[in-house]
Amino acid sequence: MDFFGAQERARRLTAWLVLLLIVAVIGMVVAAVAVVALAMVLLDGGQSAADPLAQALDPLLLGSVALGVLLVVGSGSLVRHLQLRAGGSAVAEALGGRPINGDTRNADERRLLNVVEEMAIAAGLPVPAVYLLDEPGINAFAAGHTPQDAVIGVTRGAIQTLARDELQGVIAHEFSHVLHGDMRLNMRLIALLYGILVIGLVGRMLLRGMATRRVVRGSRRGNGHAVLLGAGLALMLVGFVGTLCGNLIKAAVSRQREFLADASAVQYTRNPAGLADALKRVAAQGSELRATRAEEFSHLYFSRGLPGLRGLTATHPPLPTRIRRLEPEWDGSLPEPHAMRETIAAAGSGDERAQLRPPQATAQDAGTLMPTTATLVHRIGEPREQDMEQARGALAGIDPVLLEAAHESYAARAVIYGILMGAEPVSRARQREVLIEAALPDVLAELERLDQPLAGVQPGQRLALIELCLPLLRQLSVAQYARFRDCLERLMAAEDEPGALQWALHRLVVVGSEGATHHRGSRQSLVRIEDAVARLLSSLALAGNDEQARAAEAFREAADTLGLSMTLLPQPATLQELDWALARCRQLSDDERIRLIGAMASCVSHDGRVCPREAELLRAVAWSLDCPLPLSAMD
Template sequence: MDFFERQDQARGRTTLLVVYFVLTVLCIIAALYVVSVLIFTKSLSRPASEFQWWQPTIFFWVSVVTVSVIGIASLIKIQALSGGGGVVAESLGGRKIEPFTQDPSHRRLLNVVEEMAIASGTPVPEVYVLPEQSINAFAAGFSPHDAAVAVTQGCLDNLSRDELQGVIAHEFSHILNGDMRLNIRLMGVIFGILVLAVIGGGILRSLRFVSLSGNRRNSKDGGGGGGFIIAILALAVSLYLIGSIGVFFGRLIQSAVSRQREFLADAAAVQFTRNPGGLSGALKRIGGIGLGSRLESPHAQEAAHLFFASGIRSYLGGIFATHPPLDERIRAIEPDWDGRLFNSPYAWPDSALTPPKLPPHIKPSPITPKATASPLEMVFAVGTLSASALEQATATRRSLEEEFGLALRGPLEARSLIYALVLDADETRRSQQLGYLQTEAGDEVAQTVRELYPRIVRRDRADYLPMIELALPALSQMEKSFSERFLHRLNRLVEMDGKVTVFEFVVTRLVRRHLTLRNTPKAPPSTYIWSASVLAAPFSQLLSAVIYLSTQNPAEAERFFTEAARTSPVFKDHLKLVPAAQLNFAGLDQSLDQLARGAYGLRKQVLTVCAHAISADGKTSTDEAELFRAIAVSLDCPMPPPA
């Protein structure tokens, strides 16, 4: 099963979640109806001969109130989480790690996350640390652009780098498999189901206060207040108990959605790192230390399905556990495991407390050009993370960090790095751009850009996109208004020479899209466009732009376009070559935004057809390769760098 099928399967799991949710609500309505009939009949002191189980009016109001309370609570929770994975991490007590941190354990964690992101072709997620001494982690978000990875302090204190890498690889598997969207929606569903227990408990606490305020006197005076209070008390107890039934069903839903995915994520993590001992070692330490993986956060219950290992104690038996037993997970990785656990923290050597030095065989410059995979091979690699890609990403990150250091971490320096990437090769035009920056952004920015430019042009072009990926977290620290000024200056630099190159478009597209999604986070649409005819116009614009990178000959362009379009069974009858004179980068921007609303099956065909178009002339230029990766990122299809 490839990345695109996994995304559509994740959508199918969302449908299953809705079914579970509806069944749970029906069970709660039935329980509340029975209680309401009994309370209503008792409060009116009706004789047994007049008792009737079926009372449509009561059933109607119980249904309306229950559906409204649970539905509204779920929607409010999902809306509250629409800010992305960072909101989830903060709700569990997480503290965000800043990109420029000098804390050795935080720096080590960031390095591991950055390497995974570069190797998988995803934006570097926000990274959080939970103030828990147990060993656990999770990934959350609606898309890779608003994703967050969080680990407990216990991970940093107890795990070796290989073990930490195994845990992070497990979480990246959830990011690549589309599990995060389902997990956030499940948090909203669980909260809605649990809200009845919360309401019941709140009423009970209120009644305890009311009972001390004279209600006994009211009942003695014959005002009927005592009977009313008794009825409310009975309702509150019932809500609390029925809410507990909701807890039961919530755990059942979490178990049904989560358990099998953990085995799959474990297998993927081993495949990513090519190091079974890393992941199994982390699991052994969880089993060996006293705190295990349990979390103390009051929100751990509703987020139990997110975690790397079980974050809550299960009192209902293994069938309701959100995660498989540790010994089963370890034996799935190490069939010959002897049953021994690690009951002490990993002892970090003193040398590990400082950032790792670049190995002697890797030099910052000159850089050997990296191999280029064919576009079709890159399509097949979407959503994957290989051990070779991870090794290359580790070497790339270390090389870039040694060469640029703070320029990848500090907000001012990261802005300067992006500015430097779009400076013109012509010295006269470059001087004009630097003069503009000095006037608009200040002397410090202009000087930093001036110093960075010669170091950047020494690098291989294949390193430029990883540079951008590493700089994005620092850029994300800017406030929205400052971010808008930064993007305006970036566009002005690009437009100063009167033309926009493909690389300049790629840089501005990637940076602007990431910052826009971070500044205005929202849940992705619950429904995608499944009709090829609806997406035909924007796809024609995109495919035509790709074709004209290969050839300017009209007859050859028409032939390349027709041959590429034929490779798509659903788009081939809807596409039409757009004349070059009608194409521009602004239109290409809009086309990519529209195509990003398509179902993942259609996005796969968009990438496949574009791959055939790029390969039509038998070669792939650097501009074509960079544009192709920008297209994939725009469609939320993480494309690893060519290995």
């Protein structure tokens, strides 16, 4: 599936969603007006000389009812939007999920983390936080506004029942939602539809309150009681209309996206049998969730999370239909349901990567042939089976001490500091002094312990280590993160000449921890931000070439790719200049960003080859431009 095309389709669906919401609200207003008009006629009972129907249709009364409905829907949506600002973690916690610690010794949890980490690194995405739902059903979801605040939630039933290739198919399905904009669309859907549901919830609360008062106060009756009872019934009726509309909207938006996510998962893993077998397990053992708020998030799940949603209100296609799309010859048989395994404590780290053979260093050092620019651009946001294999091998090649450190809070911060410290002894000594002044003692102790393993980090491994650390960085408290961010800024300021790669990795840490600042307003063209493009491409050319003449050739090739008349800026850019250039380039439209990524690829591969440092730099900058490059994109 085309990455940018999928993003654009998700944006169009958002526009349709708003239109459908308006239609639903109009339906609720009509229902509310009809209820009020009927109540006015019945309560009058012919006692008034005035025409009761005329009173019921009084424009002032009807306008007040319509305004009341709009205020309830709008305020409900706003409240839910504010509650979901934290991203996917808010959804996972609402469903009763708990984050899985990176240093878990549970074998099933460790296997799940391995699969999620491999998928993220293969796709060029930040590693999301992983939440475990203590549910027996087989289900999963992806939630968040951006890849930076995304989480993957998986039920205990899934990790204790599914084989590794089946679990990998489920996770690949969820990553498709992250890559293709479905996740952001689903979060907006939650907030918008909650306002519709609020009216029904208010009516239900009124009815429950009246029932409680009747039990407590016995036979005490009065007009107030009747009015409140009627109001509760009226709101329940209007809420029913809203709930029906909400379910229809969720179903219309969700079903087709599930088919596309299944297709993308097969593209990523090249293993349709894994996903098909996972769906068969779901059909045999169930996927329903027991959480109180499961209905609110029903369109997020891998499979149907609630009983009863069928036909037009079904948020997911029928399981047999999904299975036959993956396995046309399926005869309808299902595996025997089996009990979930007991919780198993893993021996040692519980990491299955120890059995994998790391890639040969000599092949990395020599560099790889660069594919054509058109091929590379086509691979944006489209991981494949070879990316998964490369990610697995790359992680197996990292020192196990560092892998373990990336999953522990203090040690993860030490890993980041070590990666971002300069190579020159004088700069490193100055940076250590800065950290002694500003960093926590426990982090400094970890940095000292990891000194030798960090010195052995190979080109191409830094990006993966940073991605592994990101989930823990996002879990830091406000005070902890403020200190961490201060240390990052001091580290970069103490470096004599921070290179483009060091800057790009620093930006990756910041954006991966805090999220990107999205530009609001009209999209820019390359011509209008030519100065920023020249600064960024000049930095890439100078980073990959020691000789000025060769850097000029690389820059000229990139400029020709864009059709722009630009001149190489001979001096390396400062960190502030690069931050400014990147912020400007993030304002580009999708088509223009595609062209820019192509020019960047031409710049780093003007000699026909790309070394691991250049590949790492290109992937880090593309990552910051919301253009995730899979690992094998530069093979």
